[in-house]
Amino acid sequence: MARPALEVADILRDHGPAWRDANQGHVSLGQLKVMSAIERCRTAALGGHVARCENTACGHTEIAYNSCRNRHCPKCQAAASRQWLADREAELLPVPYFHVVYTLPSELRDIAYQNKRVIYNLLMKAAAETTLAIAADPKRLGARIGITAVLHTWGSALTHHPHVHMIMPGGGLSLDNTRWIAARSDFLVHVNVLARLFRGKMLAMLMHAHAAGELKFFSTHARLADKSTFKRFIAPLRRIRWVVYCKAPFAGPTQVLRYLSRYTHRVAISNRRLVAADDEAIAFRWKDYRVSGPDRWKTMRLHPHEFIRRFLLHVLPTGFHRIRHYGLFASTNRAESIATARALLNVVPSAANPQQEPDVAPDTPRVLPCPCRRCGARMIVIETFARGCAPSWRPKPIRIDTS
Numbered sequence: 569m570a571r572p573a574l575e576v577a578d579i580l581r582d583h584g585p586a587w588r589d590a591n592q593g594h595v596s597l598g599q600l601k602v603m604s605a606i607e608r609c610r611t612a613a614l615g616g617h618v619a620r621c622e623n624t625a626c627g628h629t630e631i632a633y634n635s636c637r638n639r640h641c642p643k644c645q646a647a648a649s650r651q652w653l654a655d656r657e658a659e660l661l662p663v664p665y666f667h668v669v670y671t672l673p674s675e676l677r678d679i680a681y682q683n684k685r686v687i688y689n690l691l692m693k694a695a696a697e698t699t700l701a702i703a704a705d706p707k708r709l710g711a712r713i714g715i716t717a718v719l720h721t722w723g724s725a726l727t728h729h730p731h732v733h734m735i736m737p738g739g740g741l742s743l744d745n746t747r748w749i750a751a752r753s754d755f756l757v758h759v760n761v762l763a764r765l766f767r768g769k770m771l772a773m774l775m776h777a778h779a780a781g782e783l784k785f786f787s788t789h790a791r792l793a794d795k796s797t798f799k800r801f802i803a804p805l806r807r808i809r810w811v812v813y814c815k816a817p818f819a820g821p822t823q824v825l826r827y828l829s830r831y832t833h834r835v836a837i838s839n840r841r842l843v844a845a846d847d848e849a850i851a852f853r854w855k856d857y858r859v860s861g862p863d864r865w866k867t868m869r870l871h872p873h874e875f876i877r878r879f880l881l882h883v884l885p886t887g888f889h890r891i892r893h894y895g896l897f898a899s900t901n902r903a904e905s906i907a908t909a910r911a912l913l914n915v916v917p918s919a920a921n922p923q924q925e926p927d928v929a930p931d932t933p934r935v936l937p938c939p940c941r942r943c944g945a946r947m948i949v950i951e952t953f954a955r956g957c958a959p960s961w962r963p964k965p966i967r968i969d970t971s
Contacts, residue, residue, distance in 0.1 A: 574842040576642050576879065579850060580607045583872035590873065599880045602640045609636035609643060615955040619936050623945035630947075631959055640883055642839045649833040652891070653825060656716070659897070659906050660821035662915060663750065664738040667815040667827070670695035670766055671731040675805055676774075679792065680730055683783050685885040688730065690777065692717055694770040695732045696894040698762055703740060703751075703895075711740030711749040714896030714905065716828070722836045724855040725868055726878035733831055735824060738817060741896065741909060748912035753817060763812040770810075771802055832891055836882040843867055850875040 584603050588595060608614055616633035635644045672680060672691055680687040696715055703713040715736045723729035738751040777783050778798050785792045792798045818824050843851040849869040856864045870878070884890060896905035934949040953959045 573839060574845055575839045576837065576842070577606050577609055579842075579845055579872060579875065582845070583876060587873050587876045591877075595880075596883070598886060599883050602638060602880065602883050603876075605636035605638035606641045609638070609641055610634070612958060613956055615953055615957065616959070617949045617953070618951040618959050618961045619947040620950050621940040621943060621945050622948050623940065623943050626940060626943040626945060628940050628942045628947075629950075629961065629963070631961070639833075640835055642835050642837065645833040645835060649829060652832055653829055656828065657821075657825060659902070660824060661737050661739075661906075661909055661913060662821060663913070664753070664820065665818040665824045666736050666738055666751075667818070668699060668734045668736075668762070669731055669813040669815070670698070670734070670762075671729070671811040671813075672770075673805060673808065673810055675808075677728050677730065679783065679785065679789055681728055681881065682786055682789065685888060686777055686782050687774075688719060688721075688884075688888065688890075690770060690773045691730060692719055692732055692892055694766055694773055695734060696892070697769055698766040699734055699736065700895050701765065702762060703736075704743075709740065709749060709751050711742060711751075712895055713737065713740035714902075715894040716897060717892045717894065718831050719890040720831075720834070721882045721884075724857070726836055726854075726875070726881070728881050735828065736895075737909075741905065741912070745908055748909060759812045759814050762814070763810045766812055767806070767810040771805060774802065775799075836879055845872070847872070 580603055584607060588600070588603070610633045612633060614634040614636065616631060618629065618631050621628040635641070637644050637648075639645070639648070670691070672687075676687070680691075696717060699715055700713065703709045703711060713736050715734050717735075718733045719730070720733065721728060721730045738753075739749055740751075741747070742749055774783075775798075778795065783792075792801055818827065837852060841853045843853060845851070848871070850872055851867055851869045852875075853865055854868050856866055858864075893899060893902065896902070896909065936947040936949065938947065939945060940947050951959055951961055
């Protein structure tokens with residue numbers, strides 16, 4: 569019988585209690601909640617249901633436990649990603665799309681970790697303002713564009729590596745909203761221009777946040793609370809090169825959707841990258857970007873406590889929005905802006921689909937979205953059970969003929 573695939577939840581269940589004991593007083597409430605949610609995900613602790621195949625000749629019955637739906641859980645992102653992509657699909661325009669990545673310099677990562685909410689907000693804001701300003705420049709494009717931005721805080725080895733992925737259409741509305749201005753294929757290729765403007769905006773925002781008392785510093789960085797010390801700390805960052813990367817443009821909406829499906833609801837590490845786990849080490853696959861070709865995929869081994877520490881580095885502040893929309897895609901004017909762009913691009917409006925839910929009688933059986941794995945018929949929920957409870961249905965014991 570094949571062994572079940574290794575999951576982050578298994579690692580937290582096996583090594584989480586010892587890690588929490590060893591790090592008492594140094595773990596945030598948010599990190600503890602994430603650990604608890606993932607450990608309990610799809611277990612009897614969260615309740616569940618029993619479903620049976622409606623084909624009486626089959627009668628396959630199975631128990632399924634509820635998911636935690638925590639946004640940091642590797643197993644709970646598929647449904648959220650599908651719904652988000654379905655909502656965005658109707659907003660895509662029939663033009664090439666660009667992808668730009670803004671990275672926070674390594675010198676700022678420690679204070680970013682100590683001030684996640686403030687600095688992650690500033691990172692996304694500075695990146696968005698930079699991109700919108702370059703696009704609005706008549707020497708570049710001279711148009712108002714739309715941006716979808718996604719914050720990631722990790723590198724492939726689970727290190728703290730905050731960066732923002734930005735996807736935007738290759739063009740925008742003229743300032744008077746009367747024309748669609750198509751972008752040249754290279755209008756964002758001048759990454760040095762983007763990097764310099766991004767650097768200036770981000771450092772100005774950091775200085776303002778410090779002056780406003782919004783930044784907190786701990787441990788070896790406590791000295792940065794002093795204004796003069798912080799200015800000296802920032803000064804060298806004005807002279808180094810900040811990393812902004814512009815990838816080749818997408819050919820159209822289909823490629824954009826495929827790409828977004830990989831990025832929008834990704835967590836620090838997926839279960840499929842896990843290789844093995846024991847009391848000595850957790851082995852997982854990681855990508856070494858310094859190497860080209862298939863050899864860039866390598867296997868790293870970390871002590872279980874170090875693996876958990878790195879995984880929890882990427883717990884976001886409660887209520888923090890890591891997917892944001894700017895410019896034409898900002899929520900305040902998204903529908904109107906997209907309708908104007910579609911009209912100027914001569915895109916035929918899609919048929920109205922109000923997505924009205926049909927009336928369902930209270931006694932109508934609940935049908936699962938996935939069919940029976942044995943015969944393909946519908947699976948009907950025959951029982952639900954609450955958190956911490958066991959289902960009343962039990963599989964029949966297998967009789968072994970000993971005669």
